[in-house]
Amino acid sequence: MQHAEQTETAEHAHAVDRTAEVVVIGGGFAGLALAEELGKAGRDVLVIDRQNHHLFQPLLYQVATAALSSTEIAEPIRKILRRRRSVRVLMGEVSGLDPEARKLWLRSGEEIGFRLLVVASGATHGYFGHDDWAKWAPGLKSLEDARRIRSQILLAFERAERCPDPEEVRRLLSIVIVGGGPTGVELAGSIAELSRHTLARDFRHIDPAQTCITLIEAGPRLLAGFSEEASDFATRRLARLGVTVRTGALVEDVGPEGVTVAGQALPAGAVIWAAGVAASPLARDLGETDRSGRIAVDPTLAVPGHPGIYALGDIAACPGPDGRPLPGLAQVAKQQGQHLGRELVRHLQTGTAPAPFTYHSRGNTAIVGRHAAVFEGRRVRWRGWFAWLGWAVIHVYLLVGFRNRTLVSVQWLWRYLTYERGARLIADDRPDPAAPAEAATPRPPTE
């Protein structure tokens, strides 16, 4: 076995194949599930991703709030697909696409040919036309985003500790989160715990428990995808943690000193963007997109007008049972990947057209601070500690790779018992990582 593989490697060593039967763009939940299914059937698949790792996005807010470390929620894509010998992985960014010629190009200049193409490159945050706000209010989509937000929050405390001006201290200890969906609610609860418990005894001049956390939502209530009872529960729980919730409030400006909401300046030491979603720019190469930039697909996940090209996950607007597009959830992406993977195996073997996709909701969850959550399935609605436990068990189980499961469990257990957080590192982001003169001179923490 070992020997046979080595021979195979040697044979291929000088022939890097630039085409694949199925090319998959994106190694997220959708792309991985699809590649797994095609790989099981031994089909020739090439997965292209900008990163070398798959990211377990539902736990990304825990990296941003120093509860977990980056490596605990990410796995190399190669490792995940290692046993599927017919699946290849390429780290690269797709820069262009010609659906007719069955070709795409990477930013590195390489040309890749395909017979079938599956676009699953996901979404990024949208600033409703105010892309300049991104500088002051980072969103949360990648590990880099999470590290940046973590540094920003922790640096605000460091700056406040040394600041002689009480008004500036109040500003630095104000954190604003824009967007009252699950990510915003989870961030608010997690930052509240960080300031009230984890950091409580670390400073001498400031009291981190005085941190003023504001969660701003443009719509009438938090967690719009859940029931009104869930919104009320989240609002009450967050209030108990000291979070101020402002619904029906539109952010009009974001700058270095804070945000402006309904004409009123809200000074802040850190602003985090958890609103707005924009699909990956690749969508535009495939024609019609909706308001969020998503590709409209038919119920079989095919892109109309482009035979043999499919889109799924957050980049696709796939009609649900009520006609509205399915939400951008990990479970939607995963089910779509599994479904299309199985359908494409059949299609490649027998030529039959893929069957339509049906979404089976496993229920929706959002975490509201320490050991409280809302869970809403088709038959049950749970709120509080029991929902949190269910969420924790399911997420630990779902985390890709056994190693991560063990570590995350240990980490959680420890954190649950002690309020301690180990990942409280302020990243030392240097403008040019290669410049030697900079190496010994990181940016000063205050500007």
Next chain:
Amino acid sequence: MQHAEQTETAEHAHAVDRTAEVVVIGGGFAGLALAEELGKAGRDVLVIDRQNHHLFQPLLYQVATAALSSTEIAEPIRKILRRRRSVRVLMGEVSGLDPEARKLWLRSGEEIGFRLLVVASGATHGYFGHDDWAKWAPGLKSLEDARRIRSQILLAFERAERCPDPEEVRRLLSIVIVGGGPTGVELAGSIAELSRHTLARDFRHIDPAQTCITLIEAGPRLLAGFSEEASDFATRRLARLGVTVRTGALVEDVGPEGVTVAGQALPAGAVIWAAGVAASPLARDLGETDRSGRIAVDPTLAVPGHPGIYALGDIAACPGPDGRPLPGLAQVAKQQGQHLGRELVRHLQTGTAPAPFTYHSRGNTAIVGRHAAVFEGRRVRWRGWFAWLGWAVIHVYLLVGFRNRTLVSVQWLWRYLTYERGARLIADDRPDPAAPAEAATPRPPTE
């Protein structure tokens, strides 16, 4: 208790103290041990560090080779010193020092006054006057360094996998490590394992086990600080792991394509610098320095000509029993910190001059690949598996903080059983973390 502290915090809230009885520059092994001793006695101490975290440097090579994650070998300095209520921590970089006026300045512009000053700001890597080499051959001193080296190594494999030119593939799969001290030996062994075991089945075109690892040492043998038997053992063990050791070889040039050694070009996909040490630039402000830029101190760790100013750890050249300066080891730094801390407590209480420092060696260790190490104490010399076990137990025990100990143990056990490494992430270093246009466009992996 809780209440009393809150009152104290409130009192201090508007009065940020800019002076301290003892100011400590650096939160490494020396600075922390010193602050602990002074804090136990309730003395007024201010610890200044460029980072918010203490780094367990002896395990840094494991972050660089994807075996551990950053957060597992770093702890916030505030957390470590949390219980010492008279000790304050300030994140900042010292830009200047006036020993006569008893003042120093931070890059942020703040002025700090002191009665006694302890300089423990450590060392960085030295390129023997070729600072431009740093661009191509990063050294290993900080978490950022480790992440950069990890990305560089993993990217070399990613590039090789897609490269059609066999000669370029050979270059990409060549890794050169400069410096045959413990760090160089540990890196070589760890990279050998990474390529031969961890990555073995992850690629389709290349065989990572073909990676050519070369360890270059200018002196006549590896591990110069150990016995000749230890050097032989390390050389044999590394050879068994597939590492080519070249001693008595001087690096003459380093560039984007590799290194030049003794007139011969050695193409490489990644070059790592584990040679040369240079003290932190602060040393120059205090007068006389040795060849490595270290401050010459007297046996009491005092800086001659500057009463009340001390230097210890890697920045200090402190004479050992044989008259030669003590080596730059964590245990030297820690013992110096404990010693000077106790002496300064006595000095501040009674006015007696600090007593001279005596180093008690606990033995020297270096790891040579998987479960093999050399350990040399005053009475014993161990080599092989038993030395490795001793090293592992001691290092896990020494790691600051219980949480890290648990996690690192789990990680090690898992890795030992499976050759698996979880921290295989390629960092997405963006030139300007704040620029929104860049946010969705990381640098392509090939240039």
